[in-house]
Amino acid sequence: MADEVLHSLPQFFPSISVGKDGQIQRLYSQDVVPPSLDPATSVQSKDVEIAPGINLSAWIYLPPNVVPTIKLPLLFYYHSGCFIIGSAFSPRYQNHLNHLVAQANVVAVSLNYRIAPEFPIPTVFEDSWRAIKWSTEGKEEWINEFVDLKRVYLGEGGPNALRTTTILNHGGLGSKENEKRIHMCASTGNEAITQGSCLGNPSFRIISDFILDHSFPTLSCS
Structure with a gap:
């Protein structure tokens, strides 16, 4: 049962x-909330369909006072949740993206990727790459009008860059030359997280095994 x-x-x-x-x-x-105009930051958000056939969608955020003559960077943001929980449409992430977009002056796409175990890995990576390709297809007016597609950034709420590096490799962007242009920094909000601090934590193996068991059930770990 x-x-x-x-x-x-x-x-x-x-x-x-x-x-x-x-x-x-x-x-x-x-709980999920609708996209809206945020009164505190004046950031606008709206729902966009990435791939309707597989129910893949996102919110796109636009900072205030934008003009078409000044193109802005594009940020793809992936919510945390260890691939098994969370939603891009929660109040928590809406508030975070509103402030991030306002302060950084970027256009952001917050992807509501499909989660495991209903959609095991590599679905999350495929969804993430699919959204990046979608942004180049000229289907979204805010991207067409306000975004400089030569300045695209990937950001995530989790404590590592697994998703980001996987997406880059999947897209053929994981070259040694591109590695020099990629800067990764993970933190808990107050302090940086290093690989050594994770591996030295006895809880790390317990957590990682639990996540892998349910997000990547065909993987055998020892």
């Missing part, structure tokens, strides 16, 4: 558990 819990990690993921049928139960409020 789905309500029989096989295992969970309440100390790390209090909002999810795994039933004996293998399904993840998301025990948190999955």
Whole structure:
């Protein structure tokens, strides 16, 4: 039965558990809000369809006081959630992107990628790359009018750059030359996270195994 819990990690993921049928139960409020004009920052957002056939969509954010003669960088933002929880349409990410777009003066696309285990890895990477290609196809007026596609940035809310490097490699952009142009910095908000600090943490293996078991079930880890 789905309500029989096989295992969970309440100390790390209090909002999810795994039933004996293998399904993840998301025990948190999955509230979503509509895109809007934010009164605090004057940032506008709207819903855009990336690939309607697979229900892949995003929000695009536009900073205030834009003019077509000044092209802005484009930021692709991927929400955190270890590939198994979260939504780009939550109040948390709407608030974050409103302030980020206003302060950085960029146009941002916040992708609501499909999550595991319903859509296991590599779906998240395929969705992310699909959105980047979509931005170059001339289908979105805000991108056509206000964006400089020579200045495209990838950002994510998680504590590593796995998604970013995978997307670049998938698109043939992971060359040694391009590595010199890519700067990655992960943090908890107060301090930087290093590879050594993760590997030295006894909880890291427990968390990573849990994530991989349910986001990439065909992978064998030892």
